[in-house]
Amino acid sequence: MGDFDNTKRAIGVGKLDDSQRKDMFNKFKSAGGEVIKEKTPPKEDESKRSRPEPKVRQGSVSRGSDEGRSRSGGGGSSSGGSSSKQDSDSYKSQADSKAQYEKEISSFSARFSIKLKCWLSRVTSFGSSDLTPKFMHDFSIRGKQALIELQYSGNELLANQQYSPQLSKALDRINPLLVELLAMGQKLYNGPELTDITEPIMVAPESPVAIERVKNQIYSLFKRMYVLYPYQETLKKSFSQAYDELQKLEGKPSLIYANKKRKVLQEIDTLFEGFFDRLYLVVIRAENKNIPLISRYMENLLGITQDDKPGQRKSGENVPGGKAVETKEDKEADKSKEEDKKEEEVPLSKEQAYGFRLMEMYSISKLRKKFDPKNEFSNIPDSDKALLALFYFYEFDDEYSFVMTTKKIDIKPGSINGVKVDYRQKMLDIYESTRTIIDQFRIYHDILRELEKHKANPGPNYIEASKKLTGIEQKRTGQSRTVRMAIKEFSLKSRDSLLTLIKDMKGKKEIVANMNDVLTLDSMESRKRLNKKPVKQCIMEAYCYLLALHDRIETGDLFGGLVELTPEQMKSSFGVGSDEVKETGSPDASDLENDSSQEVEGKNKSNQEEDLNSDPSASLQTNEDSIDDLSDDDILPTGNPF
Secondary structure, eight states, rough: OHHHHHHHHHTTTTGOHHHHHHHHHHHHHHTTTOOSSSOOOOOOOHHHHOOOOHHHHHHOOOSSHHHHHHHHHHHHHHHHHHHHHHHHHHHHHHHHHHHHHHHHTHHHHHHHHHHHHHHTTTTTSSSOOOOOOOHHHIIIIHHHHHHHHHHHHHHHSSOTTTTTTHHHHHHHHHHHHHHHHHHHHHTTTHHHHHHHHHHHHHHHHTBBBOOOHHHHHHHHHHHHHHHHHGGGHHHHHHHHHHHHHHHHHHOOHHHHHHHHHHHHHHHHHHIIIIIHHHHHHHHHHHSSOOOOOOSSHHHHHHHHOHHHHSSSOOOOOOOTTTTOOHHHHHHHHHHHHHHHHHOOOOOOOOOHHHHHHHHHHHHHHHHHHHHHTTTTTTSSSSBBBHHHHHHHHHHHHHTHHHHHHOOOOOOOOOEEEEEOOOHOOOHHHHHHHHHHHHHHHHHHHHHHHHHHHHOOOOOOOHHHHHHHHHHHHHHHHHHHHHHHHHHHHHHHHHHHHHHHHHHHHHHHOSSTTHHHHEOOOOGGGTTTTTTTTHHHHHHHHHHHHHHHHHHHHTSSOSSSOOBBOHHHHHHHHHHHTTOOOOOSSSSGGGGGOOOOOOOOOOSHHHHHHHHHOOTSSBBOTTTSSSTTOOOOGGGGSSSSSO
């Protein structure tokens, strides 16, 4: 067609009028020319012309006619049905996709991959989901120390009543996210949660830990770390910037703050580069699904919402997790709450009160004389909680533990749900675990010796000496808790085993065959407090002592993160104005009986003592060393204390 156009231009067709065009046309025709068409209409056009127009289009055109409206209505209903069908198909496809995804991450190859990764990282063995002792020990030492360091640094920066408000304002001028990350780093540490995670490996250092036992606590910790995982560098910047601002406010030498920054940054690396990946392996091993680390599935599993993620705080808002400055009104309100709590305190059961009275029979000086005749523990202060817990354990071991091991108490096997139970062997197994307590206290004593040597010769470098001192004190805190937790675990298991015997003596009388016989000990053991007392009384007194010991470590004066009793606790537990308990006289249990007007020095529990003195099952005769007429109904005066 290009040649034809060129010809038209060459002969000047555009400049000819109608008569000239007609004349030229006739000349071409007379010369044998033919008329041809430039384009042949395609067949598709005919099919398009014959195809009816869509109904919707017709309805939109014929708006004025009823026919148009009816067609339009018909078209709309068809569209609605199509839309609902599409939604249904979409929902079905999503469900199918989710099921396919679940199948994929739970497949044999996925589970094999999980086991392999956990085995290579020494988190679990290949064939078991139990957490390895190596991993648990590593976490209980390095991981726990890192979490404590973050909380310590967070408290120093956010809970300082003098400088924290100014420091927060300075950081807010840079970015409100910095203060928020500091607070979230501070909240990574949760004392009771960490105790639950580390307690099993401290009680049984060589045994693997069942993943189900610590699953919930690890999930909770991993959740708090998960939301901080993308902000590691910003978290480091938060602490670095905060210490720079604190230096400006306090005006101390820069080396001090440089050391603190270095320490906290190291611990952040320890957490997120050393333990975060291994905690992730614990999670997918517990779920037995190869869940991607950064995924919506993982967020849903951990229960993470948008509010849990950083970036919610605005400049000037209260610091999440930080301690607010206490006003006079707050202090008065706290005082009134404490008074209300004291008024609402539930009185001790008679068993607890009697157990406390047994523990009060010795002063600290007498306990030292009895259980540390060589003065091996002379460097440990009287207020040390681990030492006191050990002495009370030694007291139980010396005076009461024979009820768990002697063959003079006739203990018959029993059955629970058709399963035969050897109660004597069960108690022997519990008693065998006491070696762990001694070993853990030796470690604690070695740490105290190390601390004493360091204080005597800290070295010329103040910064390094301060760093080492902090490390040793942290080790002491952790090991003190380990010792007390081991004693608590033993007392709990022993208490429950004796409670089973007590319930039987009160009920079916099938386990303890000689409950009314008087127990006479051999010449070597005749000095024991329970010599020449009925078997049922021996079991009851041992149970009461264990009950009181467990309660003191669980919630009493021997509980808590501090390694030593405060002066107030010393006064309340061992006598006002004295560092030791005033003696009650002879160490024999018969001296526990006092007139109703006489006070027992030490813990002031007058109400409980009146109950004890009035109850025949909790009182002792002065002359006969036995509980007054302890009938079968009096073995548990207040019923089951649990």
